[in-house]
Amino acid sequence: MSVAAENAVLEMRGVSVSFTSGAGAKRRTVRAMNEVSLSVAPGETLGLVGESGSGKTTTAAVALGLRAPDSGDVRLLGRPMSRSRRATAGKIQAVLQHPHWSLNPRRRVGESVREPLTVARRDLDREQQRTRVGEMLEHVGLNPGFADRYPHELSGGQRQRVSVARALVTEPRFIVFDEAVSALDVAVQMQILALIRELQQQHRFGALFISHDLGAVQRVADRVAVLFRGDLVETAGTAQFFAAPSHPYSQQLLETL
Numbered sequence: 001m002s003v004a005a006e007n008a009v010l011e012m013r014g015v016s017v018s019f020t021s022g023a024g025a026k027r028r029t030v031r032a033m034n035e036v037s038l039s040v041a042p043g044e045t046l047g048l049v050g051e052s053g054s055g056k057t058t059t060a061a062v063a064l065g066l067r068a069p070d071s072g073d074v075r076l077l078g079r080p081m082s083r084s085r086r087a088t089a090g091k092i093q094a095v096l097q098h099p100h101w102s103l104n105p106r107r108r109v110g111e112s113v114r115e116p117l118t119v120a121r122r123d124l125d126r127e128q129q130r131t132r133v134g135e136m137l138e139h140v141g142l143n144p145g146f147a148d149r150y151p152h153e154l155s156g157g158q159r160q161r162v163s164v165a166r167a168l169v170t171e172p173r174f175i176v177f178d179e180a181v182s183a184l185d186v187a188v189q190m191q192i193l194a195l196i197r198e199l200q201q202q203h204r205f206g207a208l209f210i211s212h213d214l215g216a217v218q219r220v221a222d223r224v225a226v227l228f229r230g231d232l233v234e235t236a237g238t239a240q241f242f243a244a245p246s247h248p249y250s251q252q253l254l255e256t257l
């Protein structure tokens with residue numbers, strides 16, 4: 001085991017997931033993940049790239065403890081991954097493509113940011129939780145007064161800042177960003193990517209940054225892992241990957257950049 005894997009926040013070893021769909025002659029099985037091994041160290045961002053259908057979303061679901069693999073080993077902070085929400089509460093968070101998947105449109109954003117605390121930080125009373133929410137909003141560059149607004153009153157970039165605040169509020173050790181900037185304008189993407197980097201330096205969370213956008217990955221990731229039809233075909237340092245990708249599929253991906 002490598003030194004990085006020993007104290008990894010997330011580690012997958014030989015993880016496989018298959019899906020079977022259809023019936024009779026149309027029945028088919030897809031290997032969404034085939035013996036995938038990867039690790040994410042504290043304070044590190046692993047970029048995960050690959051074309052549509054390569055297994056990125058499935059890998060995210062396994063990394064978040066939402067899907068148990070058919071085989072292989074998944075460890076969070078050195079312990080076997082639990083699928084119990086209570087066991088992982090506060091330790092893992094996700095930032096998804098569309099803030100409306102994590103922000104309830106009928107709830108003021110302060111309540112959405114507070115919600116993870118109600119599960120993970122029962123030691124804090126409501127007032128303490130509200131104070132923490134205000135601090136978090138400021139931390140992601142929003143006025144604490146945004147807590148009283150509804151998601152539709154915010155711009156796309158502001159909403160994604162709220163999603164980042166919600167993800168960070170419990171001080172998680174590991175965050176999955178799944179196409180987290182893909183729906184934003186380029187200028188706003190840059191701001192959010194810079195924010196993620198800045199927050200990571202302060203909080204040292206490990207991150208899995210999933211994106212089909214290689215430019216975004218180049219900006220935010222320390223290492224890059226490439227999925228091709230469920231196989232992890234290459235893992236390399238970001239500079240090395242973009243300068244000289246070793247796998248033919250990686251080279252092909254970079255040609256489209």
Ligand SMILES: Nc1ncnc2c1ncn2[C@@H]1O[C@H](COP(=O)(O)OP(=O)(O)OP(=O)(O)O)[C@@H](O)[C@H]1O
Pocket residue numbers: 019020021030031032050051052053054055056057058059212
């Ligand atoms: N619930 C499911 N039932 C059947 N097949 C599935 C299911 N989820 C995923 N698959 C298949 O598994 C493979 C990997 O899918 P996955 O969504 O993980 O890829 P992806 O890289 O995230 O794609 P995209 O970028 O389009 O979201 C695909 O062939 C997909 O069709």
